[in-house]
Amino acid sequence: MADLRKRSGKGTDLDTETENEAANQDSDINADIDSEDDKSIGKKIDLSSTIPTGTDKAPEILDATLAGLSPRWRNWFIRGIFTWVMIGGFALLVYIGPLALMLVTLAIQVKCFSEIINIGYAVYKIHGLPWFRSLSWYFLIASNYFFYGESLVDYFGVVDNRTEFLRALVKYHRFISFCLYIGGFVWFVLSLVKRYYMKQFSLFAWTHVALLIVVTQSYLIIRNIFQGMIWFIVPVSMIICNDVMAYMFGFFFGRTPLIKLSPKKTWEGFIGGGLSTVVYGLLISYLLCQFPYFVCPIEFNEELGKMTLDCEPSPLYRPQEFSLPTSFTPFVRMITGKDTVTIIPFLLHSLSMSIFSSVIGPFGGFFASGFKRAFKIKDFGDIIPGHGGIMDRFDCQYLMATFVNVYISSFILTDSPQKLLTRIYTLKPELQLELYTTLRDSLTARGILQLHAP
Amino acid sequence: MADLRKRSGKGTDLDTETENEAANQDSDINADIDSEDDKSIGKKIDLSSTIPTGTDKAPEILDATLAGLSPRWRNWFIRGIFTWVMIGGFALLVYIGPLALMLVTLAIQVKCFSEIINIGYAVYKIHGLPWFRSLSWYFLIASNYFFYGESLVDYFGVVDNRTEFLRALVKYHRFISFCLYIGGFVWFVLSLVKRYYMKQFSLFAWTHVALLIVVTQSYLIIRNIFQGMIWFIVPVSMIICNDVMAYMFGFFFGRTPLIKLSPKKTWEGFIGGGLSTVVYGLLISYLLCQFPYFVCPIEFNEELGKMTLDCEPSPLYRPQEFSLPTSFTPFVRMITGKDTVTIIPFLLHSLSMSIFSSVIGPFGGFFASGFKRAFKIKDFGDIIPGHGGIMDRFDCQYLMATFVNVYISSFILTDSPQKLLTRIYTLKPELQLELYTTLRDSLTARGILQLHAP
Numbered sequence: 064m065a066d067l068r069k070r071s072g073k074g075t076d077l078d079t080e081t082e083n084e085a086a087n088q089d090s091d092i093n094a095d096i097d098s099e100d101d102k103s104i105g106k107k108i109d110l111s112s113t114i115p116t117g118t119d120k121a122p123e124i125l126d127a128t129l130a131g132l133s134p135r136w137r138n139w140f141i142r143g144i145f146t147w148v149m150i151g152g153f154a155l156l157v158y159i160g161p162l163a164l165m166l167v168t169l170a171i172q173v174k175c176f177s178e179i180i181n182i183g184y185a186v187y188k189i190h191g192l193p194w195f196r197s198l199s200w201y202f203l204i205a206s207n208y209f210f211y212g213e214s215l216v217d218y219f220g221v222v223d224n225r226t227e228f229l230r231a232l233v234k235y236h237r238f239i240s241f242c243l244y245i246g247g248f249v250w251f252v253l254s255l256v257k258r259y260y261m262k263q264f265s266l267f268a269w270t271h272v273a274l275l276i277v278v279t280q281s282y283l284i285i286r287n288i289f290q291g292m293i294w295f296i297v298p299v300s301m302i303i304c305n306d307v308m309a310y311m312f313g314f315f316f317g318r319t320p321l322i323k324l325s326p327k328k329t330w331e332g333f334i335g336g337g338l339s340t341v342v343y344g345l346l347i348s349y350l351l352c353q354f355p356y357f358v359c360p361i362e363f364n365e366e367l368g369k370m371t372l373d374c375e376p377s378p379l380y381r382p383q384e385f386s387l388p389t390s391f392t393p394f395v396r397m398i399t400g401k402d403t404v405t406i407i408p409f410l411l412h413s414l415s416m417s418i419f420s421s422v423i424g425p426f427g428g429f430f431a432s433g434f435k436r437a438f439k440i441k442d443f444g445d446i447i448p449g450h451g452g453i454m455d456r457f458d459c460q461y462l463m464a465t466f467v468n469v470y471i472s473s474f475i476l477t478d479s480p481q482k483l484l485t486r487i488y489t490l491k492p493e494l495q496l497e498l499y500t501t502l503r504d505s506l507t508a509r510g511i512l513q514l515h516a517p
Numbered sequence: 518m519a520d521l522r523k524r525s526g527k528g529t530d531l532d533t534e535t536e537n538e539a540a541n542q543d544s545d546i547n548a549d550i551d552s553e554d555d556k557s558i559g560k561k562i563d564l565s566s567t568i569p570t571g572t573d574k575a576p577e578i579l580d581a582t583l584a585g586l587s588p589r590w591r592n593w594f595i596r597g598i599f600t601w602v603m604i605g606g607f608a609l610l611v612y613i614g615p616l617a618l619m620l621v622t623l624a625i626q627v628k629c630f631s632e633i634i635n636i637g638y639a640v641y642k643i644h645g646l647p648w649f650r651s652l653s654w655y656f657l658i659a660s661n662y663f664f665y666g667e668s669l670v671d672y673f674g675v676v677d678n679r680t681e682f683l684r685a686l687v688k689y690h691r692f693i694s695f696c697l698y699i700g701g702f703v704w705f706v707l708s709l710v711k712r713y714y715m716k717q718f719s720l721f722a723w724t725h726v727a728l729l730i731v732v733t734q735s736y737l738i739i740r741n742i743f744q745g746m747i748w749f750i751v752p753v754s755m756i757i758c759n760d761v762m763a764y765m766f767g768f769f770f771g772r773t774p775l776i777k778l779s780p781k782k783t784w785e786g787f788i789g790g791g792l793s794t795v796v797y798g799l800l801i802s803y804l805l806c807q808f809p810y811f812v813c814p815i816e817f818n819e820e821l822g823k824m825t826l827d828c829e830p831s832p833l834y835r836p837q838e839f840s841l842p843t844s845f846t847p848f849v850r851m852i853t854g855k856d857t858v859t860i861i862p863f864l865l866h867s868l869s870m871s872i873f874s875s876v877i878g879p880f881g882g883f884f885a886s887g888f889k890r891a892f893k894i895k896d897f898g899d900i901i902p903g904h905g906g907i908m909d910r911f912d913c914q915y916l917m918a919t920f921v922n923v924y925i926s927s928f929i930l931t932d933s934p935q936k937l938l939t940r941i942y943t944l945k946p947e948l949q950l951e952l953y954t955t956l957r958d959s960l961t962a963r964g965i966l967q968l969h970a971p
Contacts, residue, residue, distance in 0.1 A: 238927035241919065245877055248916075252883045255778055260891035268726045275725065324709055423699055429706045437714035462702075465695065473692035480944065480952040487937055487956060492965045498934040499960055502941060502953055511946045512953065 149456070150303075157296060161288050161361050161372070164295060168288075169207075171457060172281035176203050176273055178443040178454045183269040186438060187262045194254040195263070199270045201247050206274050209240035210282035214289070280461040283468040290471055292372075293357045293380075297348055297413060298467045301420040302459050304343045309336025309425070324429050324436075337421030344417035348410055352380040358409075379408050379475070412474070419466050424459050431458035603910070604757070611750060615742050615815050615826070618749060622742075623661075626735035628907045630657050630727055632897040637723040640892060641716045648708040649717070653724045655701050660728050663694035664736035668743070734915040737922040744925055746826075747811045747834075751802055751867060752921045755874040756913050758797045763790025763879070778883050778890075791875030798871035802864055806834040812863075833862050833929070866928070873920050878913050885912035 129137045156163050180199050216233050232239070255263055287294045312335025313328065321328040351357040359374035384403045396402060431454070435441065443454035487495060506512035583591045610617050634653050670687050686693070709717055741748040763782075766789025773784040805811040813828035838857045850856060885908070889895065897908035941949060960966035 235927050237923050241923040245920075248884070249877065249880050252778070252880045252887065253776075255883075255887045257777070260887055264888055264891045268722055271726055271729065272722045275729070322707075323711070324706070423703065426703050426706045429709075430702070433706065433709045433714055434718055437718045466699075469691050469695040473689050480948050480955065483937060483941055483944075484952060484955060484959075488959070490934065490937075492963070494934050495956070495960060496965055498938060499953075499956055499966065501934065501938060502949070502956070505938075505942070506949060506953055509946075511950055 153299075157292065161292055164288055164292070165285050168281050168284050169211075172207075172277050173203070175443075175454045175457060176277045179273040179277065180270065182438055182440065182443070183266050183273075187266055192259050192262060192266075193256055194250070195266055198247060198251055198254065199266075199273075201250070202244075202270055202274060203278065205240065205243040205247055206278045208243060209237075210278060211285070212236045212240065214282065214285055276461060280464050284460075284464040287464060287467050287471065289361050290475070291358045291360050293348070293351045293409070294467060294471060296351060296357065297344065298416050298420065298463045299460060300347060301340050301344050301417055302424055302463055305336045305340040305421045305424055306459075308339035308343075309333060312336055312339070322429060325432055328425070333421075333425065337418075340421040341414065341417045344413045344420075345410055348413035349407065352376075352407055352409055379412075382407050412470070415470065416463075416467065420459075420463055423466070424463060427459035427462040431455070607753075611746065615746055618742055618746070619739050622735050622738050623665075625907055625911060626661075626731050627657070629897075629911060630731045632908045633727040633731065634724065636892055636894065636897070637720050637727075641720055646713050646716060646720075647710055648704070649720055652701060652705055652708065653720075653727075655704070656698075656724055656728060657732065659694065659697040659701055660732045662697060663691075664732060665739070666690050666694065668736065668739055730915060734918050738914075738918040741918060741921050741925065743815050744929070745812045745814050747802070747805045747863070748921060748925060750805060750811065751798065752870050752874065752917045753914060754801060755794050755798050755871055756878055756917055759790045759794040759875050759878055760913075762793035762797075763787060766790055766793070776883060778887055782879075787875075787879065791872075794875045795868065795871045798867045798874075799864055802867035803861065806830075806861055806863055833866075836861050866924070869924065870917075870921065874913075874917055877920070878917060881913035881916040885909070 129140055132140065156167055176199075180196075184196070212232075213236070216236055251263075251267060284295065287298075309328075309332040311332075313332025316331040316335065317329035319330040320326060321330050321333050355374060355376055356372055358376050358380040359372045361372060362374075382405045384405050386403045435443070487498060490498065503512065583594055586594065610621055630653075634650075638650070666686075667690070670690055705717075705721060738749065741752075763786040765786075767781070767783045767786025770785040770789065771783035774780060775782040775784050775787050809828060809830055810826055812830050812834040813826045815826060816828075836859050838859050840857045885897075889897070941952060944952065957966065
C-alpha cells in the first residue's frame with residue numbers, strides 16, 4: 064500500500080531547501096522530513112546521497128518522447144506506463160504458470176532484502192566493517208535454503224525412488240539448515256572487531272528483521288500458490304485495487320484527513336477504496352472460480368514427473384446450496400423464491416480477504432512510510448521508473464500474504480489421505496499394522512465400514 | 518556460557534578511570550570498554566546509571582557473615598554460594614517434575630525478555646515515547662500465546678469432549694494468534710509520533726529480535742521437555758559443566774589466548790572443558806537412562822486427566838547390540854571377544870550434544886559478551902548476587918536448546934500411530950474409508966497383512 068500520489072517530479076536532493084519549496088505543492092514527504100526535529104535522533108542522518116531513491120530516470124526512448132512535458136506530467140506518464148508494464152508482466156506470469164510466479168517471487172524477495180540491507184549499510188556507514196555484506200547474503204541464502212526446502216520436502220514428498228543423496232537432504236533438511244545458520248552465527252562472532260561492536264550488532268539485528276519480513280513472508284506466498292493460483296492472484300490484485308481506488312476516491316472526494324503519518328490519505332479514499340475492493344474481489348473471484356487452472360492445487364505428479372494443475376475443482380469453488388437459519392427463511396423466500404441460497408463458498412472467503420486488505424492492509428503502507436521517514440529516505444530504491452524501489456510496491460503484499468496463509472490453514476486446509484499415507488508409510492511395519500487395526504475397528508464401530516468377514 | 522571469572526569486587530561505575538585502574542587486575546571487561554574507540558559509535562553511550570549490572574548486594578545475613586573478607590573474596594563466596602543455590606534449585610525442580618520445569622522456563626523467559634528490553638529502553642532514552650513498554654509486553658504475551666498454545670494443541674490433542682469454546686480456541690489457534698499480532702502491529706503504527714520515528718522503529722526491531730531469541734527458544738526448551746526430561750537435564754547440565762570446567766582448566770593450565778573478544782579465555786580451558794563435558798555427558802546420560810522418570814515422554818493421559826511419565830522405555834535408552842561393518846570385526850573381537858558391540862544409543866546422541874555444547878556453545882557466550890561490550894554494560898541485570906542478570910546465566914542455553922530440538926526432530930522423533938490417527942479422524946468419513954482401503958492394499962501387497970477373506 065504505497066501511496067500512489069506522493070511522487071513529484073523531484074530528484075533525490077531532499078536537503079536542498081530551495082528546491083523543496085518549489086516542489087512542495089505535491090510532495091508532502093519532503094516537507095515532513097524537513098520539519099522533523101532532528102535533535103531527537105541525536106544526529107542528522109542524510110541517506111539521500113547513499114540510497115538511490117525514486118528518480119524519473121527512464122529508458123532513453125521514453126525520455127526523448129516525453130521531452131516536451133513539464134517534470135510533473137513527465138513523472139505522471141512514466142509512472143502510469145510502468146504501472147501498466149507491471150500489471151501486464153503480472154498477467155503474463157500468471158499465463159506462463161505457477162513456477163514462473165514462484166521464481167519471480169524469489170527474485171523480488173532477493174531485491175527487497177537487498178534494498179533493506181542497503182539502507183542499514185548507509186545508516187551505519189560501515190566503511191571497512193569486516194564481512195558485513197557477505198554475512199547478510201549468507202544468512203539470506205541459508206534461510207532460503209531452509210524455507211524453500213521445507214516447501215519442496217512437503218510437496219514433492221516421498222522421494223524414495225530418487226538417489227540416496229536426495230533422500231538424506233530431505234530427511235536431514237532441518238539439521239542441515241540449522242548447521243548453515245550456526246555457521247553464519249560463528250562467522251559473525253569471529254568477525255567482531257572492537258571498534259565496531261555496536262554497529263555490528265545493530266546490523267546483525269537489521270539483517271534478522273529483514274529476513275523475518277522478506278524471507279519468511281515470501282515463503283508464505285509460495286505456499287499460498289501451491290494451494291491454487293487463485294489464492295495468489297486474488298489477494299495480490301486486491302491490494303493493487305485498494306491502492307489505486309483509494310487514490311481515485313481520495314482525489315475526487317477527499318476531505319477528511321485519515322492519519323498524521325500520511326497527511327494526504329483521507330477517510331473518503333479509505334472507505335471508497337475499501338468498498339471498491341470488496342466489489343472487485345467478488346467479481347474477480349467469481350471469474351477465476353470458473354477455471355480449473357486457477358483453483359486446482361499444484362501437485363507433483365509422480366507418474367508424469369512434473370507439477371500439474373489438473374483436478375476436479377473442490378466444492379469450495381462450485382455453487383453450493385446453503386439452508387439458512389429458519390428466522391431468515393421468510394426473507395430469503397421473498398427475494399429468491401426458495402428456502403435456500405446458492406453461493407460459491409470461495410466468495411465468502413474473498414469477502415474476508417477484501418475486508419482485511421482494505422482495513423488492515425493500509426497499515427502496512429503506513430508502517431513502510433513511517434520507516435522511510437525514520438531514516439529520511441524517499442523510496443527504498445530506484446529500480447522501477449516513477450515508482451521507487453521494489454519494496455515500495457510490495458510493502459503491503461507481505462502482510463496480506465501472511466493473512467492469507469493463516470486464513471488457509473485455519474479455515475480451508477484439511478489433511479488429505481495422500482499426505483497422511485505418506486507419513487504412515489514412514490512408520491515401522493508393526494506400527495503400520497497397529498494403526499490399520501485401530502482404524503478398522505474405529506470405522507466399523509462408527510458404521511462407516513462393513514466387513515465381509517466377521 | 519558466561520565467563521565465570523570476569524567478576525571482580527567492583528560496582529557499576531564503568532566510567533570512573535581511577536577506580537578502573539585500581540580494579541584492573543582482575544577485571545578485563547572494564548579495561549576493554551575504556552580503551553574502545555567511542556568515536557566510531559558516534560556518541561558516548563553510558564548505560565551504567567540506567568541498567569542495574571551485577572553488584573555484590575546479597576542478603577543481609579550473608580553480608581554480615583562475610584564482613585571481614587576483602588571485596589574480591591567476598592564476591593567469590595557470594596558467587597560460589599549462589600552457584601550452589603542455583604544447582605540445588607535446579608535439582609529440586611527436576612524432583613518436583615516437568616510441569617515445574619516448564620513454569621520456571623516461562624518465568625526465566627519473561628525475566629530475560631525484560632532484561633533485554635530494559636537495555637533497549639536505556640539505549641534509546643525514550644522519555645515520553647508513547648506506549649513502548651506496553652507494546653513490548655503485549656508482543657511478549659501474544660507470542661507466548663501462540664507458541665505455548667501450539668505446544669498445548671499438539672500434546673493435549675483431541676479435546677472433542679471439552680467445551681465448544683475450547684474447541685474453537687484449538688481449531689482457530691493460529692488465526693487468533695495472528696489477530697493478536699496484527700492488533701499489536703496496528704497499535705504500533707498508531708503510536709508513531711513524528712519526533713520519535715527512528716527510536717520507535719529501532720525499538721520495534723529490538724523487541725522482535727528479543728522475541729526471536731527468548732520466546733521462540735524457550736518454546737523449543739518446553740518441547741524438548743515433552744520428549745522426556747533427559748533431553749532437558751543433559752544439555753542444560755552440559756553447558757554448566759563446560760562453563761565450570763573450562764574455567765578450572767584455564768585457571769590451572771591456561772597459557773594460549775583463544776579469542777580477542779574474551780581475552781581471559783584460553784585454548785587450554787576450551788579443550789579441557791570440552792573433554793570434561795564429553796566424559797560428564799556420557800556419565801550423566803548413562804545414569805539417567807536407568808530411570809523411566811527421566812526417559813519417558815510426557816503424555817497427556819485422557820483417562821487420568823493428567824500428564825504422565827509412565828512408559829516402557831524406548832530402545833533408545835536400553836543397551837542394544839550392534840554389528841559393525843566386517844572390516845572392524847577383528848578389532849572388536851580382539852577387545853570384547855564378540856562380533857558385536859552393546860551400547861545404549863542415547864550415549865551416542867549424548868556425544869553429539871556434548872561436542873556441540875563444547876565447540877559451538879562458547880560462541881553463544883562470546884556473542885553475549887560482545888553484545889554487552891557493544892552497549893557498554895557489565896551484566897544484563899543484577900538479580901542473582903555475584904552473577905549478574907538471568908540472561909548472563911542463560912545466554913548459551915538458548916543456542917543449545919535449538920540444537921537439541923533440531924537434533925530430536927531430525928534423528929529421534931518419528932510419528933506415532935496415535936498422533937496420525939488423531940489426524941485421520943478429522944478427515945471426512947469417505948476420505949477415512951479411502952485411506953483405509955489404500956492402506957489395506959498396500960499392507961497386503963507388502964505381505965505385512967494377511968487377510969482372512971480374499
